[in-house]
Amino acid sequence: xxxxxxxxxxxxxxxxxxxxxxxxxxxxxxxxxxxxxxxxxxxxxxxxxxxxxxxxxxxxxxxxxxxxxxxxxxxxxxxxxxxxxxxxxxxxxxxxxxxxxxxxxxxxxxxxxxxxxxxxxxxxxxxxxxxxxxxxxxxxxx
Amino acid sequence: xxxxxxxxxxxxxxxxxxxxxxxxxxxxxxxxxxxxxxxxxxxxxxxxxxxxxxxxxxxxxxxxxxxxxxxxxxxxxxxxxxxxxxxxxxxxxxxxxxxxxxxxxxxxxxxxxxxxxxxxxxxxxxxxxxxxxxxxxxxxxxxxxxx
Numbered sequence: 001x002x003x004x005x006x007x008x009x010x011x012x013x014x015x016x017x018x019x020x021x022x023x024x025x026x027x028x029x030x031x032x033x034x035x036x037x038x039x040x041x042x043x044x045x046x047x048x049x050x051x052x053x054x055x056x057x058x059x060x061x062x063x064x065x066x067x068x069x070x071x072x073x074x075x076x077x078x079x080x081x082x083x084x085x086x087x088x089x090x091x092x093x094x095x096x097x098x099x100x101x102x103x104x105x106x107x108x109x110x111x112x113x114x115x116x117x118x119x120x121x122x123x124x125x126x127x128x129x130x131x132x133x134x135x136x137x138x139x140x141x142x
Numbered sequence: 143x144x145x146x147x148x149x150x151x152x153x154x155x156x157x158x159x160x161x162x163x164x165x166x167x168x169x170x171x172x173x174x175x176x177x178x179x180x181x182x183x184x185x186x187x188x189x190x191x192x193x194x195x196x197x198x199x200x201x202x203x204x205x206x207x208x209x210x211x212x213x214x215x216x217x218x219x220x221x222x223x224x225x226x227x228x229x230x231x232x233x234x235x236x237x238x239x240x241x242x243x244x245x246x247x248x249x250x251x252x253x254x255x256x257x258x259x260x261x262x263x264x265x266x267x268x269x270x271x272x273x274x275x276x277x278x279x280x281x282x283x284x285x286x287x288x289x
Contacts, residue, residue: 120198
């Protein structure tokens with residue numbers, strides 16, 4: 001799966017619309033992921049999972065930051081996220097299936113706050129981009 | 143048998159009562175064909191699927207989307223017996239249509255996104271969790287009679 005020039009334009013475009021709200025999107029994505037897929041909480045046994053949790057907010061910001069980094073280096077996502085890829089392979093070892101769950105929730109958040117901008121074409125591009133990020137993060141698992 | 147809490151049933155019916163089945167069904171199927179283009183393999187008789195514009199405007203896609211979502215409504219009417227509701231449809235998708243059940247999961251995920259776009263803030267995390275559970279149950283029921 002390769003990101004076309006159109007995909008890259010679409011992804012940059014939607015992230016430009018998201019702008020400064022990216023951190024909030026990250027937080028909401030995690031909240032929804034924990035609510036919808038409770039098994040994802042097993043990776044955060046030390047987290048306060050209540051609404052408005054400072055830990056979820058901080059982690060949401062991290063996740064958003066990583067996505068933005070990938071967008072800003074969309075021609076070389078593997079390079080941009082290399083350290084994160086190492087981290088996930090050696091330390092975190094989050095099962096690969098969970099990246100799809102996170103991606104689904106991010107798409108839902110974007111749909112809620114930017115319905116008009118999430119045209120079918122942008123939806124397709126964003127889904128591909130999120131897959132690519134997940135692939136990079138699990139690339140060194142074995 | 144799947145257990146639904148009173149809250150889940152309420153979240154399902156309150157959303158469903160406001161869904162335009164024709165529009166939502168068409169949108170969901172079109173997005174499935176656009177976002178996961180390999181799913182077009184089942185619709186070679188549908189004519190022009192050559193671009194997102196063509197897919198969205200294709201009358202066969204719209205009609206079939208409406209059919210699919212109408213059937214979804216049957217599950218909602220029979221939440222306590224979804225497997226039985228879909229016995230015949232499951233056999234059909236296996237024996238005649240030869241559809242990989244993974245496609246039911248893909249369509250379910252797309253439907254959740256279409257609902258999110260439509261209901262925005264009303265599509266709360268609890269709502270999303272309930273509907274994600276529902277689409278999962280429907281997908282499972284449709285795959286249940288596969289052999």
